[in-house]
Amino acid sequence: MSTEHPPRPTDAELEILTVLWSRGPTTVRDVHETIAARRPTQYTTVLKQMQVMAEKGLVLRNEDQRAHIYEAARPREWTQKQLAGDILARAFNGSAKSLMMGALSSRKASKQELAELRALLDEYEKRTR
Amino acid sequence: MSTEHPPRPTDAELEILTVLWSRGPTTVRDVHETIAARRPTQYTTVLKQMQVMAEKGLVLRNEDQRAHIYEAARPREWTQKQLAGDILARAFNGSAKSLMMGALSSRKASKQELAELRALLDEYEKRTR
DNA sequence: ATCTTACTACGAGGATCGTCGTATGTCAAC
DNA sequence: GTTGACATACGACGATCCTCGTAGTAAGAT
Structure with missing residues (x-):
């Protein structure tokens, strides 16, 4: 059983997680297209980011297909709870x-x-x- | 008139701001002693941090005395509003x-x-x- | 078979963060 | 006037963040 928490996601990581949460398990291409629609960014930038996130345990990767399928390692609510608790303690005195x-x-x-x-x-x- | 917003404070910066908000205008020594009581840290680390924060516009510095007096550039509530709005938009879909x-x-x-x-x-x- | 397209892997670079050591200046007390 | 205590200034380092270019690989189309 894993009591290991992934680290707090950075800004860029959170943006990617948001896409994964709303889209469900999907490809880098899909995530990139979604993000690039709002903000210019390179495909490989998103790819690299997601590879790092997999190493950190923020996302899970299924390599069965040629285009790997990524999904958020933790549900949205779980991460939101972490973030809320974190900001609550650090900036709002609890x-x-x-x-x-x-x-x-x-x-x-x-x-x-x-x-x-x-x-x-x-x-x-x-x-x- | 300054409509210039200081940037979002980092973790370490937020810790210092928290001390300044509760203590009011005070010296680096004072801030360092407060922080060092909970967590080992060097005086010059806090000093450097606060110097950078002054450049960023996060704190104001009065150099009249030999020991400069620092104070938060924005009141606690103002910064809390920024942080809440930021996390709200980025992690909670508003x-x-x-x-x-x-x-x-x-x-x-x-x-x-x-x-x-x-x-x-x-x-x-x-x-x- | 070769060409084209789509994908992953990976190194690298610039920016920022957090840390600290060292240099330097000031002032009071001896 | 030397010493000691205490202050700021500042450079530098390792870690992380975010970015992108390039290389390599797999697979379908011609």
């Missing part, structure tokens, strides 16, 4: 309230989003009571 | 709900903290209605 204040003040929140947040609190309280 | 889920799942939240979060939502809704 205060979830401060973090939420920062998030809300960084952009407008819709009425619906606020309702979702309330629902989340309800749910959390129910689950842990 | 979803405050996901961010909150990550934060809550990363460690236990007390009943009081949950109440604070509710109060924060109330307050936010009131202010923006």
Whole structure:
């Protein structure tokens, strides 16, 4: 059993993980095309990045096909939990309230989003009571 | 007028900013002693770091005294807003709900903290209605 | 068979990060 | 005026990040 955590992803790595999470297991080409649609970048740059990520344990690679299939080693929620916990401890003194204040003040929140947040609190309280 | 944003602070820079925010304007010695109490580090390491931070615009430096006085260039809340907005966009698809889920799942939240979060939502809704 | 296309492997380079050692300056106390 | 304590300045080093070019390989099309 692996209790080994992959390291915190860097900015570029997180961008790639985001694609993998939404696309599911896929090829370098696919990831590159997605990223290149928003930002100019070379195919081999993405390739190299993903090779390094495989070494770090951030992604898994299936080499059965000629075009290797990559997938995120950890589910989105798992990594989000790590990142949230990390930033919470390092920048917000562990205060979830401060973090939420920062998030809300960084952009407008819709009425619906606020309702979702309330629902989340309800749910959390129910689950842990 | 400066609309110039200082860059996102690195991990080491954030640690120093945290000290400056809680201590207020102070010397390198003071910052170093605070950090060295938790983690072994050399005085000149902290000094160099803070010099670089001054160049980047992350801190302000008053050189009137022999021991320069440093202070954070931006208040804690301002930087927290940047960091929250940044992580929100890069790792959480802009979803405050996901961010909150990550934060809550990363460690236990007390009943009081949950109440604070509710109060924060109330307050936010009131202010923006 | 050769050509073309698509893929991986890999080295390398420039930038930034975090660290520290050393040089140098200042000031007070002896 | 020499010494010692304490401050800044600064260069340099190893590690990591991000980028890309080039080489090599596999497979299908002509």
